[in-house]
Amino acid sequence: MDKPIIAVDMDDTICQLVKRAIYHNNINFPTHPLRYEDMLHWDTSHLRHPESTHDVFYGRPGLFEELELYDEYVVEEMEKLNQAYDLIIVTAAEPRTVVEKWNWLQKHMPFITADQFITCKRKYLLGFDLLIDDGAHNLIAAHDLGRKVLCIPHPWNVKEREQYGFPLMSTWHGAKEYIDRMLETVNA
Numbered sequence: 713m714d715k716p717i718i719a720v721d722m723d724d725t726i727c728q729l730v731k732r733a734i735y736h737n738n739i740n741f742p743t744h745p746l747r748y749e750d751m752l753h754w755d756t757s758h759l760r761h762p763e764s765t766h767d768v769f770y771g772r773p774g775l776f777e778e779l780e781l782y783d784e785y786v787v788e789e790m791e792k793l794n795q796a797y798d799l800i801i802v803t804a805a806e807p808r809t810v811v812e813k814w815n816w817l818q819k820h821m822p823f824i825t826a827d828q829f830i831t832c833k834r835k836y837l838l839g840f841d842l843l844i845d846d847g848a849h850n851l852i853a854a855h856d857l858g859r860k861v862l863c864i865p866h867p868w869n870v871k872e873r874e875q876y877g878f879p880l881m882s883t884w885h886g887a888k889e890y891i892d893r894m895l896e897t898v899n900a
Contacts, residue, residue, distance in 0.1 A: 714798070715796070715797050715798040716797055716798065716841040716842065716895050717797070717798045717799075717800060717839065717840040717841050717842075718793055718797045718798070718799050718800070718840065718841065718842045718844065718891065719800050719801075719802045719835060719838060719840035719842070719843045719844070719845075720790070720793075720799065720800070720801055720802065720844045720845075721801075721802060721803060721835075721843075721844060721845040721846060721847065721850065721864075722801060722803035722813060722816075722817075723776075723779075723803065723804075723846075724782075724846040724864065724866055725782065725844060725845055725846050725864045726781070726782050726786050726790065726801075726821075726884075727779040727780065727781060727782055727816065727820075728779055728780045728781070728782060729770075729775075729776070729779055730748065730751055730866070730868075731748055731780070732775065732778065732779050732780065733769050733770055733772075733775065734746045734747070734748060734751075736772055736775070737760065737761075737764055737769060740761075740764070740768075741760070741761035741763070741764050743761065744759070744760060744761035744764070746759055746760065748867065749867055750867070751866070751867050751868050752867050752868055752870070753868055754868060756769070771808075774812065775809075775812070776809050776812035776813050776815075776816055777812045777815050777816050777819075779816060781820060782864075782884060783883055783884050783885070785883060785884040785885040785886075785887070786884040786887075787820060787821060788884075789884045789885075789886075789887040789888050790821055790823075790824075790884075791821070791823055792887075792888040793887070793888055793891065794823055794824065794828075796888065796892075797891075797895075799824075799828060800828050800829075800830055800838075800840070801817065801824055801828055801829050801830065802830045802831075802832055802835050802838060802840075802843075803829075803830075803831055803832075804831070804832070804833040804847075805831040810831055813829075813831075814826075814829060817829065834853075835850045835853070835854065836850070836853035836854050836857055836859075840854075840859065841859065841860060841895060842859070842860040842861070842862060842891065842894065842895060843859060843860070843861045843862070844861075844862045844864065844881070845861070845862075845863070845864065846863065846864040846865075846866050846868075846869060847869070848863075848868070848869040848871075848872035848873070851863055851869075851872065851873075851876070851878055852872060852876065855876060855878070860894055860895070861878055861879070862878070862879050862880075862881050862891070862894065863878035863879065863880050863881070864880075864881060864882070865880050865882050879894065
């Protein structure tokens, strides 16, 4: 029997994008400091300095290579998942960020191969048994198709996770065992 497919997002799921973008924003625009807790929606234009467009906020060259790991457990747990399941990394990326994201993966998770790395914004189009993501739009689309989802909680997905009652994973500690339990019905 084929192994269940686990699709894992990158940004703010296995690495910390928004916190790093905020760090650079606050250095470049000290008159408009941002806090992680204020990031209640994807559209943060009302919070940022007028010159800090979406492209400026997320477009710093090298940004995606300097991101911190989500937590101290993520690499070990991802390696366990990679051994037990058919693991794919599915990340939204612009052409200029694809190489940076790949470089980050190879630095921190060299066990991920090129055929496991997929750039895609409409993740629901892919066939997977479980999606681990922070983006409510991705979780909702997968949920509505009857797929299992696991939400990484952040301020920008509070409303949707409360509305949909998504299962949560706020740390990667024990992730493999948690996911094993979630997928028992898939394996049966």
